[in-house]
Amino acid sequence: MSFFLPGELREQPSGGPPRRSARDWLVDTALFLWAVVWWAAMTSLLQDHDYLPHWLVVTDPVLGGLLCLSLWWRRRFPLAVALLAVPANALTDSAFGALMVVILSTAMRLPWRSATVVLVLYLGSGAPYLLIYTKPHEGGWPVVAFALAYYLVFFAWGRAARARRQLVLRLREDAERARVDHARRLGAARRAERRAIAREMHDVLAHRISLLSVHAGALAYRTEQTAAGGGPALDETEIAESAAVIRDNAHQALDELREVLHVLRADEEDDEHGPAPGATVGQGGGPHRPQPGLALIGTLVSQARESGQRVRYEDALPGAEPAPRAQLQRTAYRVVQEGLTNARKHAPGAQVTVRLTGAPGHGLTVRVSNPLPDSTAASGIPGANAGLTGLRERLELEDGTLHHGVSDGVFTLLARLPWPHAERRPGPHP
Structure with a gap:
């Protein structure tokens, strides 16, 4: 061409x-x-x-x-x-x-x-x-008029051609800048996703493997001490319990590793062929990383309590009903996580209430509320910044809604997510 x-x-x-x-x-x-x-x-x-x-x-x-x-x-x-x-x-x-x-x-x-x-x-x-x-x-004046038109017509033709070429060049430059900017943003998004995956592997997978090492080392040490006559012999119950702990942690480590590898392979396939039809794309431009769901919200609340935060957890979800899909569960988990984080940050020491309600066909509602401290009661909504903005974008991807505000001295973070009839709700996480 x-x-x-x-x-x-x-x-x-x-x-x-x-x-x-x-x-x-x-x-x-x-x-x-x-x-x-x-x-x-x-x-x-x-x-x-x-x-x-x-x-x-x-x-x-x-x-x-x-x-x-x-x-x-x-x-x-x-x-x-x-x-x-x-x-x-x-x-x-x-x-x-x-x-x-x-x-x-x-x-x-x-x-x-x-x-x-x-x-x-x-x-x-x-x-x-x-x-x-x-x-x-x-021919007189008509010839003079023709000569004048001769100059002006070809001059105007040339200016029009120049304007068209400049427009083409400008569009080409804009397209090149857009291509470079897209490639830069895409590369930055991929790097951010890979760094996040690396953090996920470090925080979760390394933790599981370290537990494996501790339990296996303890079992080996007790066995050596027993063989040397320096301690009581291990009975079958202790051996079975230690083996069960090692097995469970190994299975969890393998499951988490498999999820991370799946994300990486999906990223490579997107690089070569583009996103697959129906693939879910995260905020950073890549696929969602493996995240916990509804079953781990109780663990999240327990960890908050262990850190000294006063949390009341009410799970009013029907346990035997079809469960929301995994991605929606992760979004609900993030709503609770953001609510607890904001309460610790802006209302330290306040009683936080986490409540899950809903049913298939009626939607899933996540409510996190806490009273405002006296020092911030007149300062408006606490924590309505980048964290809540990102959370709102996450819910919009799920066709959900996010509301937050102060009523009667209580700040409430309220998320509503669609919950169609789907698979059954998973049991507690091991």
């Missing part, structure tokens, strides 16, 4: 001036032949113009021919060719075709101010010839 583009619109291998494309060579050749045909036709008529001085009859074909030859340099030196055309414009008829090309090229390749100055020079330099020779002998 680059064959059909002018040199100015093609990507140049070097930083020099644009090189002629194959299309440019064809266009330049056609315009040169056009100018030469007009030069030959007008030169043949000079002998019939007996009203012209002899020196004009001799000079006319020479200047017209030189202007025809100069067309080959109009792309690289548009201003020089335009200024050299002024004498030919003032003294010749044979430059009619070449001057047409020069006016068009001048308007197309020079800035508005320079092109307008050149047009004024053409009008001023051509006026004496028109008024002294053309008007009295070749």
